[in-house]
Amino acid sequence: MGAQEIVNRKILRSLERIRTWGDREVRRMCARFDHYTIDKENHILYTDKEKFVGISKSFKIATRLSIKRIANFHNQQKKIYKSWLYRDKEKNIIGQMLSVIQNVAIYIPCGKAVYISTLLMCFITARIAGVKNIYVMSPINYNRNIHFLYTARKLGIRKIYNIGGIQGIGAFAFGTKLFPKVDKIIGPGNYYVNESKKIISSICGIDILAGPSEIVVLTDGYFSALCIAYDAMAQAEHDINAKVHILSDNMQFLYVVRRYLKDMWIKNPRAYILAQSLRNLSIVKVQDISGAIKLINNIAPEHLEIVCNRRVDISLIKNCGSIFIDQHTPEGVCDYCVGCNHVIPTQERARYSSPLGVYSFLKYTNITRLNFTGFRKLAYNAMELSKREGLYAHFKCISKRLVLSNY
Structure with missing residues (x-):
């Protein structure tokens, strides 16, 4: 066990x-x-x-x-x-x-x-x-x-x-x-x-089921490596099990980001958390944007930052809790006062679930009212299906009502 x-x-x-x-x-x-x-x-x-x-x-x-x-x-x-x-x-x-x-x-x-x-x-x-x-x-x-x-x-x-x-x-x-x-x-x-x-x-x-926190940063290296490093640390400081993935087709840029992270984490007041969470850091050199999107859909991250000078078709991103686009949209701002909810599925659950929203507190009840004409038209079809399923009481509840309705 x-x-x-x-x-x-x-x-x-x-x-x-x-x-x-x-x-x-x-x-x-x-x-x-x-x-x-x-x-x-x-x-x-x-x-x-x-x-x-x-x-x-x-x-x-x-x-x-x-x-x-x-x-x-x-x-x-x-x-x-x-x-x-x-x-x-x-x-x-x-x-x-x-x-x-x-x-x-x-x-x-x-x-x-x-x-x-x-x-x-x-x-x-x-x-x-x-x-x-x-x-x-x-x-x-x-x-x-x-x-x-x-x-x-x-x-x-x-x-x-x-x-x-x-x-x-x-x-x-x-x-x-x-x-x-x-x-x-x-x-x-x-x-x-x-x-x-x-x-x-x-x-x-x-x-x-939200937590521990995670982020994927997709960048082509045109923006500040220092800011990207801080974006990574912003998620890593949440929890020792937080996960950070940085994807880029610019290998030199990735080296610079890694160096910043190595130098900065020890100075953070939450260094005791970062010392463990940054062990989960994943820095990946991708061939192109389309390859990165495939990887993102497999990771199904809680957060995705897209900091690229090139156009990225976000409609191709199917599995993600929250997407932050451009250099002026750091995840740190969106966590607090943009308005969108920051309670988001983690650990690949973005493949089948959504962030917390109004819909999380709503439910639907089916409503049906048949008139005589509608009932009679549907009854024979329902009787045929119930008979093939072997559900005798279903068949009789329809057929008896059908007989009574004809009087």
Whole structure:
């Protein structure tokens, strides 16, 4: 049995204990892993009781701008999704009714960094979608950051559930006396969080499995090698398992980028993370742009920066979470205040999933109303198919109604 399988089994057992013992097991896990005791008084942090002293004017302006732009982007997204109905030739009514998921928990990591931007991305998107009950959880005891709490209050979040990790996912998935059961859990996290989300996904909806972070930079060498090196480090500093790929047909340029990275990472305050994550660095000399695009589609990256003087046909890029085009669009800006969501599928999941969006909180219900003419026309076809499938009750529920309808 491999190390990863052993870890997965431990996660599964922990979730099973939470399902069986509820708050009792949650308290035990919080005491063991987070080093604090959960009770009725401290499992919720009330933001309206905080005193926001020392918040700079520049941070307040940046927060306001980010809120506005993220809201604008997702309001545009929401316009696409609507209920719809149509009538066929027999005047039958067929369509779909759009509804919003009612109870959602948002997981905000709070270990290796203070993810204020993730709070903005997740909460604003859920609110614009129309989610009725939004619960925010974060292991805030790790880092009681005043800027994080100020942002939460600015968004109108009064309560933050002081929990994280496996126990946070389990508590909201199964529901306990202290933590409400929800319909869906969203938000990025580490391996333990993502594996927990996978396990509970049969009883509770989840969004995408986001993390660890990754980026592909495609460049032809016409722009600053120093900036490209910083773009790479911007992703690598997230997590020791972050992945960075730099692709170019200019070998000399790649050598320069590598030299910058070698010289700069040690000076970064997060050098303890970069020392490990840059081991995952991949610098690849490609023959041409078309070869690079094939490689990108195979990698299916979370982020793709295209910094090329030549034209790149992005319609050929089928597998990617988010694309940043040109030298004025660094991933660092887009993570915060452009407006597009930065909760994006990782580890090749961009092959089949999308970034977090308004659609993540919406669902459709099929609507059908047949009249007599429509029913009679379709009945014989349905009876024939049910007969060949050997489903006798299906056949009889149609045929009996057909007999009664003829009277």
